[in-house]
Amino acid sequence: MSAGAVRIAITGASGRMGRMLIEAVLNAPDLRLTAALDREGSPTLGQDAGAFLGQHTGVAITTDVRAGLSQADVLIDFTRPEGTLAHLALCAELGVRTVIGTTGFSDAQKAEIQALSQRAAVMMAPNMSVGVNVVLKLLENAAKALAQGYDIEIIEAHHRHKVDAPSGTALKMGEVVADAIGRDLKTCAVYGREGVTGERDPSTIGFATVRGGDIIGDHTVLFAGIGERIEISHKASSRATFAQGSLRAARFLATRATGLFDMNDVLGLA
Ligand SMILES: NC(=O)C1=CN([C@@H]2O[C@H](COP(=O)(O)OP(=O)(O)OC[C@H]3O[C@@H](n4cnc5c(N)ncnc54)[C@H](OP(=O)(O)O)[C@@H]3O)[C@@H](O)[C@H]2O)C=CC1
Numbered sequence: 001m002s003a004g005a006v007r008i009a010i011t012g013a014s015g016r017m018g019r020m021l022i023e024a025v026l027n028a029p030d031l032r033l034t035a036a037l038d039r040e041g042s043p044t045l046g047q048d049a050g051a052f053l054g055q056h057t058g059v060a061i062t063t064d065v066r067a068g069l070s071q072a073d074v075l076i077d078f079t080r081p082e083g084t085l086a087h088l089a090l091c092a093e094l095g096v097r098t099v100i101g102t103t104g105f106s107d108a109q110k111a112e113i114q115a116l117s118q119r120a121a122v123m124m125a126p127n128m129s130v131g132v133n134v135v136l137k138l139l140e141n142a143a144k145a146l147a148q149g150y151d152i153e154i155i156e157a158h159h160r161h162k163v164d165a166p167s168g169t170a171l172k173m174g175e176v177v178a179d180a181i182g183r184d185l186k187t188c189a190v191y192g193r194e195g196v197t198g199e200r201d202p203s204t205i206g207f208a209t210v211r212g213g214d215i216i217g218d219h220t221v222l223f224a225g226i227g228e229r230i231e232i233s234h235k236a237s238s239r240a241t242f243a244q245g246s247l248r249a250a251r252f253l254a255t256r257a258t259g260l261f262d263m264n265d266v267l268g269l270a
């Protein structure tokens, strides 16, 4: 790893998170944007990475991931699962650490990430905000205390462009709650209901998904009992919270050679 500023590459540079990350890196004195990458066909290819901010950075958006990564210490990737895995394979080969914000991975893809993290360190989390990661800790305690007599439902809402459902954060909340009370999310999750469903099975954890407009990301875990309801909610009002968490993760990874980490490691919440 080079001395001085941590050199950052960003894939999906013209995406919603890509732009947020570019702005955050340009404003961070201890980080330096050295590569901005997007895929073939992106209308921003060839433009300066700071053009959307009216800034000249000297870093052009290109499709040459190998060349971009060879100039970087850490890649921050918020793209799609298949893109992330292709980028990660190159990072493993070149010894570049990776912060993964992408959601929607299959179990097989997660296993591939675990294997590749043994060659160059990876931090992966479905939600980089400090608040959501604190909520995950609160949920652990709440679920243990409310394990009997309370029906558990997870409700999430996101913007109209989101392609995966339920959100990665909602699934993580489900896993944390299920683990805390000794259930297996794979067998107890119910994803949406329709028609004559019968009465609610108390051993299930339900998920409900809302998509619309420009909602950045709302998550609620509802514990519904008799005579009372407990709701634990997080609402993101700006993608800056995800970008700032990603920068914390990049700084954390800059001091690690190999291994798979999450936001608990980055924030010292483990
Ligand atoms: N962990 C967290 O805190 C957060 C996670 N996310 C996750 O990050 C991901 C991206 O979200 P968002 O920025 O809103 O999405 P966008 O669609 O706005 O941006 C995605 C970017 O990745 C590019 N891309 C898409 N597919 C590929 C591919 N196969 N290979 C390389 N590049 C690709 C897109 O290019 P093109 O425009 O050409 O399609 C675009 O530049 C999602 O999975 C989302 O759930 C989002 C916010 C917070």
Ligand SMILES: O=C(O)C1=N[C@H](C(=O)O)C[C@H](O)C1
Pocket (backbone or CB within 6 Å): 103, 126, 127, 158, 162, 166, 167, 168, 169, 170, 216, 217, 218
């Ligand atoms: O796609 C998004 O926008 C978001 N995705 C993440 C998820 O799937 O949990 C995190 C955040 O809520 C925004």
